[in-house]
Amino acid sequence: MLHDIGLCRTAALGTHLERCDHCNYETVAYDSCRNRHCPRCQSSARDRWLVKQASSLLPVPYAHVVFTVPEQLAPLALRNQRRFYSLLFRAVSETLLQIAADPRHLGARIGVLAVLHTWSQNLRHHPHLHCLVPAGGLAFNNSRWIATRRHGFFLPVRVLSRMFRGKLLAFLKQSYRRSELCFPGKLAELSTPGAFHSLLGALRRREWVVYSKPPFGGPEHVLKYLARYTHRVAISNGRLLGIENGQVRFRWRDSRHNNRSSVMKLDAVEFIRRFLLHVLPAGFVKIRHFGLLANRNRRQALALCRLHLRAIVADPSTLLTEQQKSALSRSCPQCRCGTLHVVARCSVLDPPSPSLVFHCAAFDSS
Structure with missing residues (x-):
């Protein structure tokens, strides 16, 4: 992974020739590594993802809720990333869906987009989930859209915090009983039942940090938040x-x-050691959707929401910034009218000579 990132957009990975379809302007660009942990490669991936997500946005305020794991659990999370982070997603999603469904709070089915972050600003290990949630939901009989009862308020933070705490600790206890957790190195002292349950008991007596920003504006504001949180890596x-x-x-x-x-x-x-703390297991999905936004029923649920809200599908072109539009369209920097297209691939031959001999394979025009 570090090898890929180190060679990203250098001659070592090869180059490609781009040509404008309007003025025939040509430019040579280095190939990227396309590693999902590479800071250079994530901007274009983010913009393509934003366009895809624009069709899921609703013209309602959105809430931003952050669930943070206590620092005492961070070492356990780091040594059991796939299992622990999956339990974290489950605890957070069940907490939001269950409390929103309670008639005392909202009494509706909501949708949740959750993004895993594992870092702090100084690159230390700090697991937490960012959740973007429409501030409202569908009635359980699908008869209407139910908005939040108070302006600038989504769900009670203390209730969210305590349910999240109870669920994650219960899931960890269950995983321990099933021998699904490992305790290497300094964690070995937690492998005994007494020590492990003592840790969980101490954490149960503490207040956990859940932060909820007041619901903010519509789709254009949501996209800015998505761009900020979804495809970030440990450091830009x-x-x-x-x-x-x-x-x-x-x-x-x-x-x-x-x-x-x-x-x-x-x-x-x-610096490299801290960066590597945030490399996720291969194939692990760090952006997940729940409730109304879950993949299995998203299209039907969103169509029903828009029916009640009398809204139409958002046009991505009106929500993206000019910089994002330009990056996606690959517009020509010279004429500003045409589009750049890759017309040839060039790769460095091994072993490389001092003069960097290139082998170019032009694309079949057909």
């Missing part, structure tokens, strides 16, 4: 300032001091 290229004398400098926001922006220096090896 824009935060990297440089490397000198074996130390990496990058910008970060200190949440303990009112999000004050400052510069952090880390030894290059430590």
Whole structure:
């Protein structure tokens, strides 16, 4: 993975020739690694995903809810990523759907888009889920759309926090009984029933952090949030300032001091170690949909929601920024009218010579 990211958009991965279909302008670009943990490759993947998701947006306010795992569980999560993060998704989704279904709170079926993040601004391991939820839902008899009862309020944070705590601890206890968790290295002391259940008991007596922002605007605001949270990796290229004398400098926001922006220096090896903490298991899905937005019933549920809201499907072209539109359309930088198309592929021959001999394979025009 690091090898791919290190060679991304360099001659080592080859190049391709792009030509404008209007003015015949040509440019040569390096190929990308397309690794989902690569900061360079995620912007285009994000924009394509945003266009696809635009059809699922509703013209209603959206709530942004963040569920954070206590730091005492972070080492267990890191050594059991696939199992722990799956339980985290399950605990969060069941919490939101169950509390929203309660007539005392909303009394409706809601939809949830959940995104896993595992990092803090200083790249330490900090598992949490960002959830974007329409501030309302369908009545259980599908007769109407039910909006939140109070402006600027979605669901009670304390109720969310305590149910989330109970569910995740219960799921972990069940996984322990089934021997689905491993305890390597320093975690070995938790492998005994007494130590493990003592940890869960201590965490049950603590308040867990669940943060809910007041519901914000419609589809255009939602897309901005999606762009910010869905395809991010541990650190973006824009935060990297440089490397000198074996130390990496990058910008970060200190949440303990009112999000004050400052510069952090880390030894290059430590920087790489922290980055690797956030590499997910192969094939693990970090963006998931639940409730009305679940894949099995999304189309029918959204059609019914729009019927009650008297809304139409959002046009992606009206929701994306000009920069996103340009990136997706591959518009020509010279004439601004045509579109760039790949007309030839070039790959570096092994072993590479000092002059970098290229082998080009032109695409069949048919």
